[in-house]
Amino acid sequence: MSEGRQIGEVILDLKNISLRFGGVKALTDISFDVREHEIRAIIGPNGAGKSSMLNVINGVYRPQEGDIVFRGQHHRDMDTYEAAKAGIARTFQNIALFKGMTVLDNIMTGRNLKMKSNFLLDALYWGPAQREEIEHRKKVEEIIDFLEIQHIRKTPVGRLPYGLQKRVELGRALAAEPSILLLDEPMAGMNVEEKQDMCRFILDVNDQFGTTIVLIEHDMGVVMDISDRVVVLDYGKKIADGTPDAVRANQDVIDAYLGVAH
Amino acid sequence: MLYREAGQFKATYAEDSQIFPIRQDKIGIVLILAVAFVGIPLMSVAGFLSDYSFTAILTPFLIFSLAALGLNILTGYAGQLSLGTAAFMAVGAFASYNFMLRIEGMPILVAFILGGLCAAAVGIVFGLPSLRIRGFYLAAATLATQFFIVWCLTKVGWFTNYSSSGVITAQKIEMLGYTFDTAFSKYLFVLSVVCAMALLAKNMVRTNIGRSWMAIRDMDMAAEVIGFRPMRTKLMAFAVSSFYCGVAGALFAYAYLGTVEPEGFNLDLSFRILFMVIIGGVGSILGSFFGSAFIVLLPIFLNVLIHFLESSAGINLPSGISSSIELMVFGALIIFFLIVEPHGLARLWQIGKEKLRLWPFPH
Numbered sequence: 001m002s003e004g005r006q007i008g009e010v011i012l013d014l015k016n017i018s019l020r021f022g023g024v025k026a027l028t029d030i031s032f033d034v035r036e037h038e039i040r041a042i043i044g045p046n047g048a049g050k051s052s053m054l055n056v057i058n059g060v061y062r063p064q065e066g067d068i069v070f071r072g073q074h075h076r077d078m079d080t081y082e083a084a085k086a087g088i089a090r091t092f093q094n095i096a097l098f099k100g101m102t103v104l105d106n107i108m109t110g111r112n113l114k115m116k117s118n119f120l121l122d123a124l125y126w127g128p129a130q131r132e133e134i135e136h137r138k139k140v141e142e143i144i145d146f147l148e149i150q151h152i153r154k155t156p157v158g159r160l161p162y163g164l165q166k167r168v169e170l171g172r173a174l175a176a177e178p179s180i181l182l183l184d185e186p187m188a189g190m191n192v193e194e195k196q197d198m199c200r201f202i203l204d205v206n207d208q209f210g211t212t213i214v215l216i217e218h219d220m221g222v223v224m225d226i227s228d229r230v231v232v233l234d235y236g237k238k239i240a241d242g243t244p245d246a247v248r249a250n251q252d253v254i255d256a257y258l259g260v261a262h
Numbered sequence: 263m264l265y266r267e268a269g270q271f272k273a274t275y276a277e278d279s280q281i282f283p284i285r286q287d288k289i290g291i292v293l294i295l296a297v298a299f300v301g302i303p304l305m306s307v308a309g310f311l312s313d314y315s316f317t318a319i320l321t322p323f324l325i326f327s328l329a330a331l332g333l334n335i336l337t338g339y340a341g342q343l344s345l346g347t348a349a350f351m352a353v354g355a356f357a358s359y360n361f362m363l364r365i366e367g368m369p370i371l372v373a374f375i376l377g378g379l380c381a382a383a384v385g386i387v388f389g390l391p392s393l394r395i396r397g398f399y400l401a402a403a404t405l406a407t408q409f410f411i412v413w414c415l416t417k418v419g420w421f422t423n424y425s426s427s428g429v430i431t432a433q434k435i436e437m438l439g440y441t442f443d444t445a446f447s448k449y450l451f452v453l454s455v456v457c458a459m460a461l462l463a464k465n466m467v468r469t470n471i472g473r474s475w476m477a478i479r480d481m482d483m484a485a486e487v488i489g490f491r492p493m494r495t496k497l498m499a500f501a502v503s504s505f506y507c508g509v510a511g512a513l514f515a516y517a518y519l520g521t522v523e524p525e526g527f528n529l530d531l532s533f534r535i536l537f538m539v540i541i542g543g544v545g546s547i548l549g550s551f552f553g554s555a556f557i558v559l560l561p562i563f564l565n566v567l568i569h570f571l572e573s574s575a576g577i578n579l580p581s582g583i584s585s586s587i588e589l590m591v592f593g594a595l596i597i598f599f600l601i602v603e604p605h606g607l608a609r610l611w612q613i614g615k616e617k618l619r620l621w622p623f624p625h
């Protein structure tokens with residue numbers, strides 16, 4: 001899958017991350033890295049700590065221990081705003097769209113960090129504010145075309161079926177033109193056709209824009225197909241890390257995850 | 263005139279991003295403005311409209327619309343519940359009064375803007391708790407704002423220029439040598455201010471600042487992750503909302519009542535405006551006007567109805583029954599809207615339009 005695309009240096013290196021919620025150890029001493037332009041999957045049973053891992057990467061959770069090296073800079077923990085500024089975008093396991101807004105507006109929000117106009121200019125909708133709004137609208141329309149959701153652009157997202165909502169959420173993340181995209185179970189609850197579409201979008205994003213992707217997914221077929229490297233978590237611990245083939249052959253993984261859940 | 267958008271194709275995003283992309287909406291708004299700015303003045307000159315229709319209906323309707331719009335920005339768009347609307351209006355009114363009083367040659371519009379800015383500043387301070395608390399607890403905190411501000415204005419004599427009764431008399435509205443002292447001229451003055459501010463609000467809610475408010479309202483964690491800063495966004499909503507309420511309060515004092523005391527801005531008024539937002543439509547600019555019209559007109563309508571019943575049936579209903587019925591109708595309507603149509607009259611209007619758009623086909 002990865003022909004034609006050059007996997008680069010490590011851009012994100014997580015070292016000895018531990019995260020606790022009171023007595024619950026969500027993550028224990030986890031280390032792994034993400035290379036530029038790769039598709040990195042995180043798998044593991046429910047409650048293994050996968051979502052928590054993404055939350056640590058973009059600063060929603062602050063780990064008690066560990067070191068996060070992002071583009072050569074060490075961070076004790078990440079800050080959501082700084083992470084967004086640095087080009088980390090994500091989608092959520094339980095869709096976190098803005099329900100009362102249209103598809104177009106939801107995706108427009110993804111561009112907010114690129115907007116320079118202030119609220120006074122916005123209020124007057126004058127000159128630069130108007131130009132900027134329309135410029136960003138163009139960019140957003142490209143994303144809408146890419147995701148093939150032109151027909152619903154003016155629909156409030158709350159009225160859309162689940163599969164389309166997931167797609168819109170991907171659109172909102174893409175609107176930020178991220179360098180790293182964190183996807184938390186982007187295909188959960190989808191039918192085969194929707195999954196295929198989503199796979200295609202993810203691969204296209206990776207291929208066309210060189211976006212690095214960190215992906216949590218339960219469908220082993222999908223994971224093995226599209227990812228370059230896989231890290232496996234179980235009960236907050238890392239039990240394997242490597243190419244899909246190596247991970248599939250790992251006895252711990254078979255015991256903990258593949259054997260039980262599938 | 264049919265409400266259709268078929269055949270109206272947008273060739274550019276600029277066209278599609280217009281304030282009213284559908285032609286019929288554009289015509290509608292032009293008609294309304296024509297009636298408000300030309301039709302009503304003509305009717306007034308021709309003697310069809312009494313002063314009463316301005317002082318008791320049109321002017322308060324516009325002022326309440328502005329206050330409801332202010333609250334709607336905060337509650338409807340940014341999702342922060344507030345019971346302190348009247349307090350922010352009071353700040354606007356009393357601040358404008360003091361600017362006019364204490365600064366020689368202060369232009370009235372500047373005083374209103376400064377009054378609005380004072381309200382905005384107070385809004386920011388009392389909006390700070392919203393960074394930590396939400397929903398019911400935030401409502402309780404804004405309730406404290408309501409009582410504290412009114413108490414302050416009553417206790418600190420300086421605000422009312424040490425008037426013994428605590429009542430202030432608003433200065434004349436004068437601009438470029440013209441005095442707005444008739445009911446009709448005050449109406450035109452208020453109309454201009456309200457239209458301008460409604461336009462600004464409409465622009466805000468369809469651009470980045472408005473999207474930041476709605477994002478925080480709908481899913482604050484996701485909003486933060488894509489780079490909106492919750493603190494800045496919420497405080498901005500408090501500031502803009504309070505500015506609108508502050509200007510509405512100034513108009514309330516200067517163009518509607520003429521004399522006010524701090525108690526005139528009590529919790530009752532806050533609730534009235536909240537009801538306007540609920541009935542008119544949470545998160546809708548147009549809804550703020552619907553809600554205000556409804557609440558201003560309902561008591562008048564009920565009064566007429568009761569008089570009619572009394573005279574036609576020859577019975578004498580106990581005095582004060584109209585206000586009791588009014589309260590009951592309000593209560594019932596609010597429960598209705600909260601349960602059945604949380605987006606209020608504005609949503610009903612929109613559904614009506616959607617139906618009309620597809621008419622005569624059911625889908």
Ligand SMILES: Nc1ncnc2c1ncn2[C@@H]1O[C@H](COP(=O)(O)OP(=O)(O)O)[C@@H](O)[C@H]1O
Nearest residue numbers: 021024026044045046047048049050051052053
């Ligand atoms: N905000 C939180 N508060 C308390 N416990 C949490 C929180 N987030 C996650 N956890 C706990 O951390 C563990 C890992 O959860 P999660 O990262 O969601 O797993 P996964 O995504 O692999 O299913 C679970 O035991 C979960 O209950």
Ligand SMILES: [Mg+2]
Nearest residue numbers: 050051052093
């Ligand atoms: Mg999860």
